[in-house]
Amino acid sequence: MTGIRTPARHIGRAMGSPFRALRARWRGWSRWRRALVALAVAVAVPMATLGAVFVAIRLHYTGAASAEARTRGRDAVWLGHAWVDGRKSEADVAALADQLAGTGVRDLYVHTGPLEHDGSLPPSVHPRARWFTETLHRALPRIRLQGWLGDEVKPEKDALDLEDAATRDRVTASARQVLDLGFDGVHFDMEPIRPGSAGWLALLDRVRTVTGERGAKLSVAAPQIDPLPGLHTAGILLTDHGKWWDRAYFTETARRVDQIAVMTYDTSMPTEPLFGGYVALQTELALEATPKDVDLLMGLPFFWDDKWGHWGDAETVDAAVRGVRLGLGREDARRANFGVALYVDFASTPEHWAAYRRGWVG
Numbered sequence: 001m002t003g004i005r006t007p008a009r010h011i012g013r014a015m016g017s018p019f020r021a022l023r024a025r026w027r028g029w030s031r032w033r034r035a036l037v038a039l040a041v042a043v044a045v046p047m048a049t050l051g052a053v054f055v056a057i058r059l060h061y062t063g064a065a066s067a068e069a070r071t072r073g074r075d076a077v078w079l080g081h082a083w084v085d086g087r088k089s090e091a092d093v094a095a096l097a098d099q100l101a102g103t104g105v106r107d108l109y110v111h112t113g114p115l116e117h118d119g120s121l122p123p124s125v126h127p128r129a130r131w132f133t134e135t136l137h138r139a140l141p142r143i144r145l146q147g148w149l150g151d152e153v154k155p156e157k158d159a160l161d162l163e164d165a166a167t168r169d170r171v172t173a174s175a176r177q178v179l180d181l182g183f184d185g186v187h188f189d190m191e192p193i194r195p196g197s198a199g200w201l202a203l204l205d206r207v208r209t210v211t212g213e214r215g216a217k218l219s220v221a222a223p224q225i226d227p228l229p230g231l232h233t234a235g236i237l238l239t240d241h242g243k244w245w246d247r248a249y250f251t252e253t254a255r256r257v258d259q260i261a262v263m264t265y266d267t268s269m270p271t272e273p274l275f276g277g278y279v280a281l282q283t284e285l286a287l288e289a290t291p292k293d294v295d296l297l298m299g300l301p302f303f304w305d306d307k308w309g310h311w312g313d314a315e316t317v318d319a320a321v322r323g324v325r326l327g328l329g330r331e332d333a334r335r336a337n338f339g340v341a342l343y344v345d346f347a348s349t350p351e352h353w354a355a356y357r358r359g360w361v362g
Contacts, residue, residue: 005229040072069325073106077107077344078148079148080345081111084112109187115171120172122283132145145184146183150189152191152192161199171203179210179214184216185217194242208256225262226283227244258294263299264300265301267279267301272314275316275323277323280324283327287331289339294336302344313362317359324360
């Protein structure tokens, strides 16, 4: 063995020769040529990373959905403001009852706000709320009605300040006001809440006490979970917009409520398989992050839009339902506290409802 030993300095020389040649060639190039190569590398690296992410998302849309991944009778629908401001009649309630017949819908989130920026809720914005709760409960006694309250939130928007204790007091009073109107629960949709907001968690603790005393439910609409660790931080730094929550903050929110509905739309995914794969990934992440005794609902896009952030031909109900079923089947096919939430009634079409019934209700 000693007869074939190669001195270390010879190895270093052998390895160093190609690098010296490359360095010499690099130095021989003009400044502009070197700048173009550096720019190409700077573009290629993130593009390759993005491509790998898209491939991973697309793979989440492969395989067969579990036969157990169907409705548990815990689905929900977001209803617009027309139900409480006088635009709807008893005939509309009857039509709604017919539409919900034979589905898995148990909860209706009825837009009863919006809240004022100080957290208060003027009675003038929902003059027919009591009529609606009484009429709907007669027509569909097994359906739960939750008053949907929301507003834009600081610091990104010049609106509701959840870090202010007096504002949280007024929001809590607004929650009591909704329950006094005959609602079976309170549903918050406040956007965009940045992960780490202590005021949001403190508000949920306060309102959960109120709903618990009344035997009512507390639910929230939640952003999507980081598909890549730290993405929410990067998004805020680059765009000053918080689109995602990290998993830990999602869990902190979920354990304070009875029900959490993930807004699994407006994803920027450009094709149906990518959108469906993204929904499958979000379903898996949300199942991991949500306590077993909390209802987890995945939002379905019951509306059409076509712009950057929401490609209409990609974000379909068919793709969303298949993604939900794939994610549920992989992560926890037998989980009972699970459903889908349909956004939103006034923009929905018969095709949306047919896809939901066909794909999820079965």
